[in-house]
């Protein structure tokens with residue numbers, strides 16, 4: 323298959339924000355490709371030849387890419403840099419330069435999907451001495467044979483800036499329609515994705531062996547399972563009602579979630595974003611190696627910083643310092659950690675995700691040798707309100723955020739879903755209308771006075787998974803210390819883009835007021851006093867009242883950067899609607 327066909331589809335997808343249209347373009351593309359190409363095509367659409375959990379990087383900075391374009395076009399790097407500034411995007415700049423140059427070149431051969439995919443792979447795999455030159459040459463080679471439109475997407479792929487605004491869900495919809503003629507088969511594909519996180523592999527199986535083989539998809543060690551998430555509640559009655567009168571309450575530890583794959587002596591740790599972060603926690607790997615008595619297992623737990631003298635648990639922020647401030651060896655000493663285990667998803671070739679929680683916990687208990695540093699999450703079966711309150715107070719006293727209430731009946735591990743089988747109940751949810759939300763930075767306003775030169779306030783959004791859009795909820799200007807301003811400036815800069823990103827939905831009246839736009843990526847914890855109806859913000863637009871959305875009043879940055887969350891894991895639109903409704907109930 324020609325890469326040109328794929329580039330054509332990508333440009334059509336980029337030009338629309340309607341999910342249905344994107345799906346149709348993809349269906350058309352999938353119908354036109356041969357089975358041997360599907361994995362490459364999925365990789366090229368998603369921006370990497372490998373699933374997200376493989377830490378694959380192209381390793382080419384903007385400057386190197388500019389050199390490749392210079393090699394391919396004969397222009398100087400200054401000319402290309404100038405063009406990039408004009409266009410606000412290196413992909414578009416290369417497209418235009420190539421369009422001018424192409425009139426004079428005759429000997430190019432059309433690019434094939436497989437060839438592009440393999441060359442990109444080679445670029446990523448080249449490392450060590452002399453690799454900079456090799457990478458530049460490989461990319462220049464591709465660009466020499468590329469059409470202008472192809473160049474746009476090759477460069478954006480290399481720089482990780484695809485800007486398509488398309489979610490995996492849309493790709494799965496299109497796969498179901500193209501290969502089974504039936505959109506209702508999407509959940510089968512989705513389940514396979516949730517337990518393997520490898521869409522390329524699933525698509526290939528679907529094309530070559532049919533939907534039945536996708537139904538049989540199995541949990542596989544070393545392939546991370548997309549994590550189950552919790553709903554939140556501030557009402558104990560609601561917890562009892564949702565969990566049918568009795569449930570298991572567990573301490574909700576304030577640390578980082580880990581999904582641990584033990585395959586013999588090999589230990590892999592995956593973060594909530596499914597990135598492999600084993601190297602950050604050699605101490606955890608060692609504990610698992612010696613204290614988990616199983617050959618092959620997938621378990622989950624929370625790693626928490628603690629004070630070695632008093633044994634007290636430390637808040638999440640301390641754990642993040644481990645990542646930012648130190649080399650790993652020093653970090654292990656300065657910020658020691660505990661691991662609290664709470665789930666088991668796979669054991670010696672058996673999939674446990676469809677088993678009830680009490681069974682999973684029992685299996686977990688059997689394979690753990692507990693010590694001070696590695697323990698099972700503290701839990702208790704709850705029947706009465708008093709028991710719940712008492713357990714909650716105990717959790718807070720022990721340095722936890724609150725509790726997790728977990729269903730006993732029908733309590734499978736819902737991979738990738740935020741359902742009511744797990745409910746988090748935190749101290750903040752108990753206060754009247756104060757709550758913290760995890761919101762995504764989508765824009766910024768430049769600061770004045772002491773904040774000149776910094777982003778003075780930020781435009782924050784929630785995520786709507788149904789529309790796959792980020793919708794504004796508030797403009798946040800308080801809670802920032804000077805250190806925060808510096809850190810945020812550095813953190814946000816790489817995500818700055820020249821135009822409003824396609825998946826961001828905001829009211830026309832504020833588009834022109836925003837000074838900087840960001841690709842949705844950075845999630846911040848925000849404390850708010852109240853939610854109100856708003857004529858400006860697009861969160862929950864028309865959902866509560868026609869023409870109105872929901873806004874957060876008096877938002878304040880808590881100082882907590884949620885770098886353990888992806889933009890899509892931010893507080894959802896539905897959660898905000900639920901909070902607003904809960905708030906109304908309390909006022910009544």
Ligand code: AMP
Nearest residue numbers: 552572573574575578579624664699726
């Ligand atoms: P949130 O990140 O606010 O959606 O809350 C859910 C998170 O709580 C999970 O992703 C875990 O990182 C964390 N957590 C802490 N203790 C537990 C527990 N006992 N069971 C499940 N999750 C827990």
